[in-house]
Amino acid sequence: MTLGQTITHLRRQKKLSQGELADRLDVSRQSVSKWETDASIPELDKLIKLSDLFGVTLDTLIRGEGSAIPTDDPAPPTVTEPTPVCAADASPAQRKTSGLILLCMGFVAFLLFTILGGLFAGLLFSSPLWVCGAICFIFRRRVGLWCAWALYILFDIYLAYATGISRGLVIYAFTWTQDMNFVRLGVAFALVAILAILMGCTLFSYRRAVLPPSKGIVYLTASGGAFLALRALEYLLIRLVFEPLFASIKNSVYASYHLLYQSVNLLLGWLSTAAFMIFTVLLFAWLRGRKALKNKV
Numbered sequence: 001m002t003l004g005q006t007i008t009h010l011r012r013q014k015k016l017s018q019g020e021l022a023d024r025l026d027v028s029r030q031s032v033s034k035w036e037t038d039a040s041i042p043e044l045d046k047l048i049k050l051s052d053l054f055g056v057t058l059d060t061l062i063r064g065e066g067s068a069i070p071t072d073d074p075a076p077p078t079v080t081e082p083t084p085v086c087a088a089d090a091s092p093a094q095r096k097t098s099g100l101i102l103l104c105m106g107f108v109a110f111l112l113f114t115i116l117g118g119l120f121a122g123l124l125f126s127s128p129l130w131v132c133g134a135i136c137f138i139f140r141r142r143v144g145l146w147c148a149w150a151l152y153i154l155f156d157i158y159l160a161y162a163t164g165i166s167r168g169l170v171i172y173a174f175t176w177t178q179d180m181n182f183v184r185l186g187v188a189f190a191l192v193a194i195l196a197i198l199m200g201c202t203l204f205s206y207r208r209a210v211l212p213p214s215k216g217i218v219y220l221t222a223s224g225g226a227f228l229a230l231r232a233l234e235y236l237l238i239r240l241v242f243e244p245l246f247a248s249i250k251n252s253v254y255a256s257y258h259l260l261y262q263s264v265n266l267l268l269g270w271l272s273t274a275a276f277m278i279f280t281v282l283l284f285a286w287l288r289g290r291k292a293l294k295n296k297v
Helices: 003-013 018-025 029-036 044-054 058-063 092-117 119-138 143-162 167-175 182-205 213-248 251-296
Strands: none
Touching: 003 029, 003 044, 003 058, 018 029, 018 044, 044 058, 092 119, 119 143, 143 182, 143 251, 167 182, 182 251, 213 251
């Protein structure tokens, strides 16, 4: 058996699709397809992960020794699963090309809007393109998901500084009066809804991630502790620092201190949101790991 045939056989024994195996190894589905058709050879670290995942030695995996691999039934012919091209499974060349195009578009947008509306307008309209272009170079998988998160964060920051609208306005929904602007409240609810959709998409994207129970407790404790610590820090800064400060300062310097408060609040808010998201993803992965361990026993 060739290396590709061995990988195909062992993958089917584990009842994994090419996409599921790719998720376990943190590679694209195209890479798994090329391995199984012997179009390319996995790197050494991927071979080690494959041997651990399939429960065979490296020698058995590479040589494809029939005595070490149970073959109750003759292995069916290798059939390559369809590998649709999408942002999550894009090859490195496709990602880099997309990133280069976005960076160039950002540069053009920066020049155009700077000429028409000044430096602030140029930065405002070019920064989403630059950020998404950088993401294409930094992340290997789930590029579309991270771009969506980045655009949402940029939009949230712009609204907070330009209009004062934030997701926190929803807690005043039941006390909102007629003299207040209901459009602001509607935008705040829209921000919360989009955030919930992004969190759901992130959980769905990591739906096959499995965390070993032994390591899971450590990761869950760290991420959960970080979330609680950030929330506590945010509360203490507001109660012990900013509220007494606002009560004592003069109106002439109020705007400067309010800008500092807004910046700290945004930073801590997004750090705690990231910690909560990481904790949630790890929690579901840990539960799947416990379930897999029970089924194995």
